[in-house]
Amino acid sequence: MATIDKVLAAIDADLDASLARLFELVRIPSVSTDPAHDADCRRAAQWVVDQLAGLGFEASARDTGGQPMVVAHGGAARGPGVPHVLFYGHYDVQPADPLDLWETPPFEPRLVETATGRQIVGRGASDDKGQFMTFVEACRAWISATGNLPIAVTVLIEGEEESGSRSLGPFLEAHKDELRADLALVCDTGMWNRETPAITTMLRGLLLEEVIVTAASRDLHSGMFGGPARNPIRVLARIIADLHDETGRIQVPDFYDGVSELDEDVRRQWQELGFDAGGFLADVGLSIPAGEAGRSVLEQIWSRPTCDVNGIIGGYTGEGTKTVIPSRASAKISFRLVGDQDPLRIRESFRGFVRDRIPADCSVEFIGHGASPALTVDMSRPEFARCAEALAAEFGRPAVMMGCGGSIPIVGDFKRTLGMESVLIGFGLDDDRVHSPNEKYELSSYHHGTRAWARVIGALAGSV
Amino acid sequence: MATIDKVLAAIDADLDASLARLFELVRIPSVSTDPAHDADCRRAAQWVVDQLAGLGFEASARDTGGQPMVVAHGGAARGPGVPHVLFYGHYDVQPADPLDLWETPPFEPRLVETATGRQIVGRGASDDKGQFMTFVEACRAWISATGNLPIAVTVLIEGEEESGSRSLGPFLEAHKDELRADLALVCDTGMWNRETPAITTMLRGLLLEEVIVTAASRDLHSGMFGGPARNPIRVLARIIADLHDETGRIQVPDFYDGVSELDEDVRRQWQELGFDAGGFLADVGLSIPAGEAGRSVLEQIWSRPTCDVNGIIGGYTGEGTKTVIPSRASAKISFRLVGDQDPLRIRESFRGFVRDRIPADCSVEFIGHGASPALTVDMSRPEFARCAEALAAEFGRPAVMMGCGGSIPIVGDFKRTLGMESVLIGFGLDDDRVHSPNEKYELSSYHHGTRAWARVIGALAGSV
Numbered sequence: 001m002a003t004i005d006k007v008l009a010a011i012d013a014d015l016d017a018s019l020a021r022l023f024e025l026v027r028i029p030s031v032s033t034d035p036a037h038d039a040d041c042r043r044a045a046q047w048v049v050d051q052l053a054g055l056g057f058e059a060s061a062r063d064t065g066g067q068p069m070v071v072a073h074g075g076a077a078r079g080p081g082v083p084h085v086l087f088y089g090h091y092d093v094q095p096a097d098p099l100d101l102w103e104t105p106p107f108e109p110r111l112v113e114t115a116t117g118r119q120i121v122g123r124g125a126s127d128d129k130g131q132f133m134t135f136v137e138a139c140r141a142w143i144s145a146t147g148n149l150p151i152a153v154t155v156l157i158e159g160e161e162e163s164g165s166r167s168l169g170p171f172l173e174a175h176k177d178e179l180r181a182d183l184a185l186v187c188d189t190g191m192w193n194r195e196t197p198a199i200t201t202m203l204r205g206l207l208l209e210e211v212i213v214t215a216a217s218r219d220l221h222s223g224m225f226g227g228p229a230r231n232p233i234r235v236l237a238r239i240i241a242d243l244h245d246e247t248g249r250i251q252v253p254d255f256y257d258g259v260s261e262l263d264e265d266v267r268r269q270w271q272e273l274g275f276d277a278g279g280f281l282a283d284v285g286l287s288i289p290a291g292e293a294g295r296s297v298l299e300q301i302w303s304r305p306t307c308d309v310n311g312i313i314g315g316y317t318g319e320g321t322k323t324v325i326p327s328r329a330s331a332k333i334s335f336r337l338v339g340d341q342d343p344l345r346i347r348e349s350f351r352g353f354v355r356d357r358i359p360a361d362c363s364v365e366f367i368g369h370g371a372s373p374a375l376t377v378d379m380s381r382p383e384f385a386r387c388a389e390a391l392a393a394e395f396g397r398p399a400v401m402m403g404c405g406g407s408i409p410i411v412g413d414f415k416r417t418l419g420m421e422s423v424l425i426g427f428g429l430d431d432d433r434v435h436s437p438n439e440k441y442e443l444s445s446y447h448h449g450t451r452a453w454a455r456v457i458g459a460l461a462g463s464v
Numbered sequence: 465m466a467t468i469d470k471v472l473a474a475i476d477a478d479l480d481a482s483l484a485r486l487f488e489l490v491r492i493p494s495v496s497t498d499p500a501h502d503a504d505c506r507r508a509a510q511w512v513v514d515q516l517a518g519l520g521f522e523a524s525a526r527d528t529g530g531q532p533m534v535v536a537h538g539g540a541a542r543g544p545g546v547p548h549v550l551f552y553g554h555y556d557v558q559p560a561d562p563l564d565l566w567e568t569p570p571f572e573p574r575l576v577e578t579a580t581g582r583q584i585v586g587r588g589a590s591d592d593k594g595q596f597m598t599f600v601e602a603c604r605a606w607i608s609a610t611g612n613l614p615i616a617v618t619v620l621i622e623g624e625e626e627s628g629s630r631s632l633g634p635f636l637e638a639h640k641d642e643l644r645a646d647l648a649l650v651c652d653t654g655m656w657n658r659e660t661p662a663i664t665t666m667l668r669g670l671l672l673e674e675v676i677v678t679a680a681s682r683d684l685h686s687g688m689f690g691g692p693a694r695n696p697i698r699v700l701a702r703i704i705a706d707l708h709d710e711t712g713r714i715q716v717p718d719f720y721d722g723v724s725e726l727d728e729d730v731r732r733q734w735q736e737l738g739f740d741a742g743g744f745l746a747d748v749g750l751s752i753p754a755g756e757a758g759r760s761v762l763e764q765i766w767s768r769p770t771c772d773v774n775g776i777i778g779g780y781t782g783e784g785t786k787t788v789i790p791s792r793a794s795a796k797i798s799f800r801l802v803g804d805q806d807p808l809r810i811r812e813s814f815r816g817f818v819r820d821r822i823p824a825d826c827s828v829e830f831i832g833h834g835a836s837p838a839l840t841v842d843m844s845r846p847e848f849a850r851c852a853e854a855l856a857a858e859f860g861r862p863a864v865m866m867g868c869g870g871s872i873p874i875v876g877d878f879k880r881t882l883g884m885e886s887v888l889i890g891f892g893l894d895d896d897r898v899h900s901p902n903e904k905y906e907l908s909s910y911h912h913g914t915r916a917w918a919r920v921i922g923a924l925a926g927s928v
Contacts, residue, residue: 033782033783033784033785033786034782034783034784035783094786094788095780095782095786097780097782098683101682101683162786163784163785164784164785204687204690206687206787208785208787210785215749215750216748216749216750217748217749218565218748218749218897218900218901219562219565219899219900219901220748220899220900221870221898221899221900222770222772222774222798222800223668223670223800223868223869223870223871224765224869224870224894224898225748225765225869226765226770226772226798226800226869227753227754227755227756227759227761227764227765227768227770227800227869228741228744228745228750228753228754228755228761228764228765229745229748229750229754230750230752230754231754231772231773233704233773233775233776233795234704234705234707234708234772234773236701237700237701237702237704237705237773237776238701238704238705240697240698240701240702240705241698241701241702241704241705241706242705243698244698277692280692281692281693281825284680284681284682284684284689284693285679285680285681285682285825286679286680286692286693286694286825287824287825288694288823288824288825289691289692290691290692290693290694290695290823291691291692292691295691297691297692300691300692301688301689301690301691301692304691306686306690306691308686308690308695308698308787308789309695309697309698309701309778309779310686310779310780310785310786310787310788310789310790311697311778311779311780311781311786311788311790312697312701312776312777312778312779312781312793313776313777313778313781314773314775314776314777315773315774315775315776315796316559316561316774316775316796317775317776317777317796318497318498318559318561319497319498319499320496320497320498320627320628320833321497321627321628321672321674321774321796321798321833321834322497322558322559322626322774322775322796322899323670323672323772323774323798323899324558324774324775324899324900325772325774326774326775329776331697332779332780332781332785332786334686334690334785334787336686336687336690336691359752359754360751360752361745361749361750361751361752369784369785370785404687405687405688405689405690405691406685406687406688407687430688433682434685434688435683435684435685435786435787435788436682436683436684436685436788437682437683438682
């Protein structure tokens with residue numbers, strides 16, 4: 001029996017226990033953006049440390065300005081001819097609200113039977129707990145089947161990916177030598193579809209801004225003041241309405257600097273993918289592409305920048321009515337960036353765009369929540385081919401090289417700070433309801449994902 | 465010692481006890497718009513019943529579809545030559561939020577010393593608990609000083625004024641004969657200023673609408689869907705931005721039907737009032753009149769219609785960030801109406817205006833929260849002069865006949881359903897922070913208000 005088959009057999013035999021371990025982790029509500037969950041984030045970090053230590057890794061949770069960072073070293077002894085990878089994932093999750101839309105409590109994971117197979121339901125089941133656990137479980141299988149890993153492995157699991165990864169840059173800077181490896185493996189992306197694996201090669205950047213508009217010094221009675229009194233909700237609505245023209249083009253000055261048209265080969269490749277745009281939208285109850293006019297849905301998601309309002313609040317939002325003119329209104333606005341767009345220059349331009357629309361007797365406050373540029377991965381490295389082969393072997397069909405609308409700032413940091421290429425392999429599906437109520441991860445994603453990583457590890461071992 | 469002087473002396477002597485009674489009432493958080501406070505509304509109604517019963521009134525709290533209605537009959541036996549008034553007020557209050565802006569708990573009333581005198585601070589201290597209690601306490605003084613009231617009095621204290629007065633119309637219809645009197649007295653308006661009493665003769669109408677826009681069937685990840693996915697916050701912001709043109713004119717079709725230009729005499733009268741528009745705005749931290757261009761601030765408040773957004777919410781509004789494209793967003797929008805504007809026709813026109821701006825793959829839901837037309841009181845009745853004289857006698861200066869930006873639907877109902885004129889007398893001040901945190905009522909408003917009502921009662925007794 002070939003070594004890899006022993007490893008895969010170990011994964012199959014251990015699936016139930018492996019699932020139980022994932023459930024333990026999902027039960028920890030490690031919401032990094034909310035200080036109320038700081039203790040939970042620490043618990044999640046320690047849980048990961050314990051798992052890796054149990055596999056013989058030298059593991060620890062390192063304090064940062066924000067949530068702790070898990071770092072672990074294990075596998076084959078480093079040395080000439082021994083491939084060394086840095087695996088990255090994150091243990092923090094998005095807030096679970098709106099809670100009332102969850103069919104079962106977000107932090108009480110369970111297996112649900114569906115027409116398409118069994119699903120693991122819970123916040124973080126897919127993003128990113130289920131995803132990074134596939135790699136941890138693959139390591140476990142290699143160790144139980146062969147006594148060790150065939151490559152040297154450093155694991156970095158952060159706790160601020162869902163809240164701007166503020167501590168990550170400084171941490172990488174401070175631990176360059178400890179964290180540098182031949183290659184980074186990142187598990188926070190998706191498959192092309194239920195049957196087809198993928199390696200993600202393009203990522204959008206992200207700029208997060210919060211805008212708070214203040215008009216009167218206190219809430220006012222709309223009867224006594226309605227008319228002459230400025231309404232900050234109206235001021236904010238006007239700003240939001242002005243952000244796009246009727247073709248969906250973003251109006252922030254110089255916003256499109258650094259945005260280039262799609263390379264013709266890539267465009268052709270994407271057309272050949274036969275992406276079902278109608279089905280993609282229909283799956284979430286929509287039918288009309290709302291992005292820039294004249295762009296395909298795939299382009300709108302993978303290669304075009306966006307501006308979205310992620311949240312807005314002002315005035316009375318309880319039941320019934322209150323005839324008030326509020327003193328303030330605020331909105332959380334985010335930009336997905338592509339190509340060479342500069343997040344910091346766009347931040348300044350956006351703030352100027354907003355200030356230009358603030359009446360003289362109102363004030364505006366900005367809170368910056370993080371900024372990361374877009375990224376394109378260099379696929380010329382031989383390991384890419386090895387990884388693609390390993391995925392193809394597991395799923396029985398070639399891996400798609402795809403773009404990704406999401407943002408994984410770490411990949412840029414790896415390149416800039418550690419001079420490391422990243423291979424982005426993940427097993428999420430478009431309908432995983434990531435960041436939404438009833439988030440799920442297919443049991444098949446978890447199982448085949450673990451097996452796929454086992455194969456990748458084996459392939460990389462042979463890659464020198 | 466003239467009878468009225470005995471009554472006024474009784475008021476002065478009883479002020480502390482009178483204040484203690486008001487505090488008892490303010491301690492009951494009777495927020496009518498929030499079902500969580502239904503029991504408190506019932507408690508407040510019963511408290512008022514007990515007070516009036518204690519004064520020998522035949523009082524009861526009547527069930528309605530919403531909050532109970534307090535009805536009481538007392539004073540001089542009805543009959544030829546005995547004036548009969550219906551006094552109206554409301555025991556319900558606005559929600560207290562934002563709670564963190566209150567310097568002291570909203571439902572723990574207290575007396576605060578200020579440079580301009582002592583203030584009663586608490587939700588409802590002015591609107592309308594402090595106001596209607598001035599009349600109740602005036603009745604108490606007449607009874608304690610003379611054994612009875614010189615006129616027949618019916619008291620109607622409702623509990624839904626702050627939430628659309630839904631039950632009031634049907635209740636009046638059902639109890640026409642019981643409630644009909646020679647004249648209605650309404651205490652829910654203000655003085656011209658700290659020293660000058662006023663009778664309000666123009667009231668704006670009010671239309672309350674809630675708009676809920678739904679796009680995707682669930683919240684979406686802005687990375688995975690940002691671009692092609694419709695954002696309901698953006699749809700709603702566009703609608704709100706479209707509601708006014710750059711001159712502040714409201715764009716809802718036919719909205720201005722029934723709005724007439726101000727009568728020249730009234731305009732001159734208002735100019736002569738020497739209203740300090742700059743001070744009015746500066747008092748709340750504003751400086752630029754935001755209403756229709758070319759209209760004075762007094763016009764914008766008293767005689768022009770408005771459209772305001774009282775609240776908006778959508779997406780993630782907690783701490784930090786969440787890169788979500790929400791499924792829905794909603795706003796509470798209200799219109800102040802004047803002249804002959806028809807609230808129901810405007811509601812239909814507004815809903816059409818909104819529907820025209822809803823993309824084909826989105827849906828919109830409307831919740832109507834009440835609609836009442838504007839009103840102009842007929843001042844030809846002799847009682848108006850008597851009331852004005854009584855006010856002048858108490859404050860030592862003539863009463864101003866003024867407009868009011870607020871809405872008191874009951875006055876229209878009294879006219880239409882009971883064929884009754886209303887005299888609107890109140891002692892609130894512009895800076896009472898009605899509907900805002902730290903609402904207050906001047907102790908002088910409470911004391912002189914009570915004395916003024918005692919004089920009005922006496923004047924009406926002599927008015928036949």
